[in-house]
Amino acid sequence: MPKIDEYITSAGPSAIEELKIIASRLKGKTILNVNSTAVGGGVAEILSRMLPMMTELGIKPRWELIKGGEDFYAVTKKFHNALHGTYQKLTDADFQLYRDILKANMESLNLDADVALIHDPQPAGLIDKKPAGAKWVWRCHIDLSNRQADVWNFLHGYVSRYDAAVISAPSFSQELPIKQFQVPPSIDPLADKNKELTDAEIKAIMARLNIPTDKPLITQVSRFDRLKDPLGVIEAFKKIQPYVTARLLLVGGSADDDPEGSQVLAEVRAAAEGASDIIVICLPPTSNIEINAIQRASTIILQKSLKEGFGLTVSEALWKGKPVIAGAVGGIPLQITHKYSGILTRTIEGSAYWMKRLLHEPAYAKKLGENGREHVRENFLLTRHLRDYLLLALYLESGRQDFIHL
Amino acid sequence: MKIKIVEPFRFRTRLTLTEVTGRKAFNIAELLEGIKAADDAVIYHHTHRFIKQSHHLVPEGANDFAYWVTNTVQADRLGEELTSIDIVQYHSLADIREAFVKMLERHISENSDPMRIVAPGREFHFMRAIRFSLPTEGAAGDYAGFIECLRNVSVSSLYLHVFEARLRPPYGVDDFSHWFKINFNDEIIGKEISRLDPYSYTLESLRQRIIRIIEHRLAEVSRA
Numbered sequence: 001m002p003k004i005d006e007y008i009t010s011a012g013p014s015a016i017e018e019l020k021i022i023a024s025r026l027k028g029k030t031i032l033n034v035n036s037t038a039v040g041g042g043v044a045e046i047l048s049r050m051l052p053m054m055t056e057l058g059i060k061p062r063w064e065l066i067k068g069g070e071d072f073y074a075v076t077k078k079f080h081n082a083l084h085g086t087y088q089k090l091t092d093a094d095f096q097l098y099r100d101i102l103k104a105n106m107e108s109l110n111l112d113a114d115v116a117l118i119h120d121p122q123p124a125g126l127i128d129k130k131p132a133g134a135k136w137v138w139r140c141h142i143d144l145s146n147r148q149a150d151v152w153n154f155l156h157g158y159v160s161r162y163d164a165a166v167i168s169a170p171s172f173s174q175e176l177p178i179k180q181f182q183v184p185p186s187i188d189p190l191a192d193k194n195k196e197l198t199d200a201e202i203k204a205i206m207a208r209l210n211i212p213t214d215k216p217l218i219t220q221v222s223r224f225d226r227l228k229d230p231l232g233v234i235e236a237f238k239k240i241q242p243y244v245t246a247r248l249l250l251v252g253g254s255a256d257d258d259p260e261g262s263q264v265l266a267e268v269r270a271a272a273e274g275a276s277d278i279i280v281i282c283l284p285p286t287s288n289i290e291i292n293a294i295q296r297a298s299t300i301i302l303q304k305s306l307k308e309g310f311g312l313t314v315s316e317a318l319w320k321g322k323p324v325i326a327g328a329v330g331g332i333p334l335q336i337t338h339k340y341s342g343i344l345t346r347t348i349e350g351s352a353y354w355m356k357r358l359l360h361e362p363a364y365a366k367k368l369g370e371n372g373r374e375h376v377r378e379n380f381l382l383t384r385h386l387r388d389y390l391l392l393a394l395y396l397e398s399g400r401q402d403f404i405h406l
Numbered sequence: 407m408k409i410k411i412v413e414p415f416r417f418r419t420r421l422t423l424t425e426v427t428g429r430k431a432f433n434i435a436e437l438l439e440g441i442k443a444a445d446d447a448v449i450y451h452h453t454h455r456f457i458k459q460s461h462h463l464v465p466e467g468a469n470d471f472a473y474w475v476t477n478t479v480q481a482d483r484l485g486e487e488l489t490s491i492d493i494v495q496y497h498s499l500a501d502i503r504e505a506f507v508k509m510l511e512r513h514i515s516e517n518s519d520p521m522r523i524v525a526p527g528r529e530f531h532f533m534r535a536i537r538f539s540l541p542t543e544g545a546a547g548d549y550a551g552f553i554e555c556l557r558n559v560s561v562s563s564l565y566l567h568v569f570e571a572r573l574r575p576p577y578g579v580d581d582f583s584h585w586f587k588i589n590f591n592d593e594i595i596g597k598e599i600s601r602l603d604p605y606s607y608t609l610e611s612l613r614q615r616i617i618r619i620i621e622h623r624l625a626e627v628s629r630a
Contacts (some may be wrong), residue, residue, distance in 0.1 A: 012560070013558070014419070014542075014558075014559065014560030014561075014563070017542060017560075018419060018542075018562075019542045021541065022538075024423075052513065146526075167426065170531035171531065172535060173426045173531075175428060176428075179425055180425065180426045180428065181423060181424060181426065182425075182426050182533065183424075184422040281454050329527075338477070339416045374469075387421070389422040391536075392423060392539060394538070402446075402447045402534070402537065403536075403537050404537070404539070405539045406538060406539065406540045406541065
């Protein structure tokens with residue numbers, strides 16, 4: 001894992017100095033994280049990189065995993081989908097199973113800590129065993145804006161007993177008797193997906209993937225999902241083809257284990273059929289460095305989502321200093337200020353217009369890319385994410401004042 | 407000119423944690439009611455965050471209220487008026503709130519047309535800033551040392567000392583000008599800094615401007 005000072009190049013010296021100052025006020029404090037998985041998924045990915053940084057800063061991080069069988073995860077999967085707005089049928093037995101599994105975990109987990117971050121619905125019920133004097137935060141990574149009432153009402157009974165809740169975007173907030181804080185997710189600038197690459201490395205990867213770079217590339221990287229509107233992207237590109245010299249590149253997963261994904265991929269391939277400047281490629285899920293190189297080799301990056309959670313892929317693209325055209329949905333407007341740090345669109349026609357315009361105005365496109373990268377540097381890097389957690393811990397430990405003088 | 411230093415200038419920095427209040431506005435009347443009910447932490451978040459967060463962007467003399475009214479409600483005239491509220495000229499957050507309230511009340515009284523209601527998802531969210539003031543390693547005892555620190559401090563520190571300082575005693579004066587005046591009886595630096603319009607510079611270019619002002623004064627002081 002990278003050392004904290006290695007982040008100076010990407011986050012800037014002040015950001016690292018600030019982290020050290022804040023951490024010095026939390027020296028020796030134990031910060032516990034509880035979630036449901038140690039590998040896979042955004043939460044585990046962030047924790048695995050953030051916790052070593054906490055240790056280096058003199059804080060004592062701990063990480064506990066909630067344990068449950070397949071039936072428990074089937075129920076919490078239903079919770080997850082219901083909170084995201086996809087209707088799920090839940091029975092009394094489902095809720096009782098949740099209570100029983102949480103009770104068993106309370107007996108086995110070590111929940112001793114000064115501050116605890118309890119991630120998402122799976123471990124939320126652990127609040128029943130919160131130690132006296134500890135400060136507990138429910139960290140919700142899910143967009144709750146379309147949540148299903150019965151599941152939320154059930155969780156509300158637990159969440160309202162926490163000291164605070166943390167959400168990723170203001171639109172995810174709910175009526176709660178506790179304070180809610182906004183802590184957006186982040187990208188790790190030193191991870192394979194985002195780290196700096198030399199021109200030679202980029203060239204070699206593009207050659208290995210057989211992606212020609214003789215024309216400007218307009219790229220969308222996302223799974224083949226209707227909500228990412230890959231067919232709309234192709235339609236938009238076809239509208240501008242008579243006026244521009246460029247290629248459209250759609251990069252996604254293989255979708256082998258996803259029947260709907262396979263169907264969308266087939267439709268995308270059919271739509272691209274016969275169009276020599278439209279390339280569709282599937283990469284395995286571990287292709288982080290390849291995605292990095294593709295984004296860096298692109299002239300414009302698209303994320304034409306119709307619905308999105310936070311849409312952190314936008315920050316990944318902006319970090320490469322590229323002009324990004326993205327759907328104005330979910331957390332994307334927090335990452336892009338229209339016409340300053342990228343372009344927000346709502347229609348196929350709008351996407352086409354801006355693709356053409358950015359290709360024809362490279363100086364403006366460059367400025368958007370530069371602004372976007374600075375916006376990410378300031379707001380969406382792992383170091384800012386850690387800083388927010390530490391500030392929250394300080395806030396809870398310092399008597400919850402609106403103004404804290406250190 | 408005095409040469410004895412009373413107290414070195416210790417650079418501090420400002421960090422904030424964002425609290426989501428849950429209060430929303432879907433039209434201009436709701437925005438007005440929300441601003442009326444807002445405490446200092448809310449006003450601070452929506453007026454001060456914008457300049458700091460957008461410091462790398464093309465400078466835009468705005469605040470969250472003006473940005474939402476212009477870009478989402480698309481009430482261009484009102485948006486322009488709200489943009490014109492020069493927040494650094496006020497000496498308290500209460501005065502800033504009052505300025506927004508007056509402008510919105512006037513707009514509502516002068517416009518009887520039905521108000522535009524924005525679509526769900528495009529509403530204004532009222533937030534609060536929990537403010538943290540932190541020491542940094544930067545400390546200066548003379549002009550040259552001050553310039554050196556200024557080159558290295560974060561833009562958050564610059565913002566805290568130049569703009570936010572005006573909201574606390576001595577009101578309307580930035581920390582840098584105050585320090586040079588108290589310790590070196592130098593009022594020229596204050597005069598020059600007070601002429602800098604934050605809406606005409608990014609924080610980075612503002613840093614360069616202030617460095618140039620102090621470098622210029624250092625040359626004059628050395629000659630004297």
